Amino acid sequence: QQQVKQSPQSLIVQKGGISIINCAYENTAFDYFPWYQQFPGKGPALLIAIRPDVSEKKEGRFTISFNKSAKQFSLHIMDSQPGDSATYFCAASLGNTGNQFYFGTGTSLTVIP
Amino acid sequence: GAVVSQHPSWVICKSGTSVKIECRSLDFQATTMFWYRQFPKQSLMLMATSNEGSKATYEQGVEKDKFLINHASLTLSTLTVTSAHPEDSSFYICSAHDPGGRETQYFGPGTRLLVL
Numbered sequence: 530q531q532q533v534k535q536s537p538q539s540l541i542v543q544k545g546g547i548s549i550i551n552c553a554y555e556n557t558a559f560d561y562f563p564w565y566q567q568f569p570g571k572g573p574a575l576l577i578a579i580r581p582d583v584s585e586k587k588e589g590r591f592t593i594s595f596n597k598s599a600k601q602f603s604l605h606i607m608d609s610q611p612g613d614s615a616t617y618f619c620a621a622s623l624g625n626t627g628n629q630f631y632f633g634t635g636t637s638l639t640v641i642p
Numbered sequence: 643g644a645v646v647s648q649h650p651s652w653v654i655c656k657s658g659t660s661v662k663i664e665c666r667s668l669d670f671q672a673t674t675m676f677w678y679r680q681f682p683k684q685s686l687m688l689m690a691t692s693n694e695g696s697k698a699t700y701e702q703g704v705e706k707d708k709f710l711i712n713h714a715s716l717t718l719s720t721l722t723v724t725s726a727h728p729e730d731s732s733f734y735i736c737s738a739h740d741p742g743g744r745e746t747q748y749f750g751p752g753t754r755l756l757v758l
Contacts, residue, residue: 561746572648572735572749573686618685622746627674627739630747632685 532556533621535633542640548606550636552619557600559621563630564593564604567616576604576617609640645669646738648750655726656758663721663753665736671716672738676747677709680733692719726757 535552542548552562560581565573579586579593579602586593592605606613619633645668655661665675673694678686690700690711698711708730710722719738723730733754737747 563745565749570733570752570754572646572751574749575745578745616683627741627746629676629688629691630686630737634685635683637683 531634532631533619533633535619535636537636538634539637540639542609542638544609544611544640544642546609546640548609548613548638548640549603550617550619550638551601551603552621552633553599553601554621554631555600556621556623556631558623559631560624561622562593562595562602563620563622564591565618565620567618567635573618606638609638611640611642614638614640646672646736646748646750648734648736648753650753651751652754652756654756654758657727658725661723661726661755663723663734663736663755665719665721665738665750667717667738667740667748670738670740670743672719672740673716674739675713675719676737676739677711677719677721678735678737680735680752682733686735689721723755726755728757731755731757 533554563578564576567573577588577591590607595602617636620630622630647666649664675692677689689704690698692698692711692713694713700706713719735752737749
């Protein structure tokens with residue numbers, strides 16, 4: 530059973546546009562929601578993360594929107610650049626006690642110049 | 643930020659041989675480390691959770707005798723793929739939990755394994 534569902538599978542955005550990736554989760558006990566960026570042949574790197582006590586978090590061009598009642602969260606990449614072309618994974622976990630991450634299926638983002 | 647290293651970064655081996663992959667937390671002590679497997683264009687699949695000083699907890703469907711995990715110290719966990727076969731070829735990624743860190747898990751750069 531997929532604990533975290535992610536869409537779309539792939540996304541093509543024009544340079545300067547907004548990239549939006551969505552995730553939905555089932556377990557209401559999840560309380561940590563990170564987004565990871567992964568380039569080919571590299572390990573995932575943390576982009577931004579949010580906890581359920583806030584509805585939005587912004588760091589530079591990256592924003593997480595969180596809807597607790599709908600059990601959904603999304604990543605917005607503003608002013609998308611070709612260098613943002615990568616695979617993005619959302620994840621969910623229980624607290625910060627070193628519990629496992631449940632990853633989404635990934636979104637391949639291509640930003641065209 | 644905290645750094646997790648993996649060694650080797652890539653390895654090619656013959657079918658039937660064993661391969662050891664190391665995961666090290668370089669500037670923090672990791673009581674818990676995780677091992678993932680990733681196939682091309684797919685998500686990360688958790689293989690096992692490794693706790694220092696105790697046996698690893700394997701996910702359903704992962705053969706513990708095939709994928710041996712040893713977390714002998716607070717900064718080192720190893721994954722040994724025993725009697726590797728071509729279907730074991732994959733990208734293996736570890737992560738480490740730093741209780742005092744900003745992130746809950748720090749990921750290593752991954753190890754590409756190709757079994758011929």
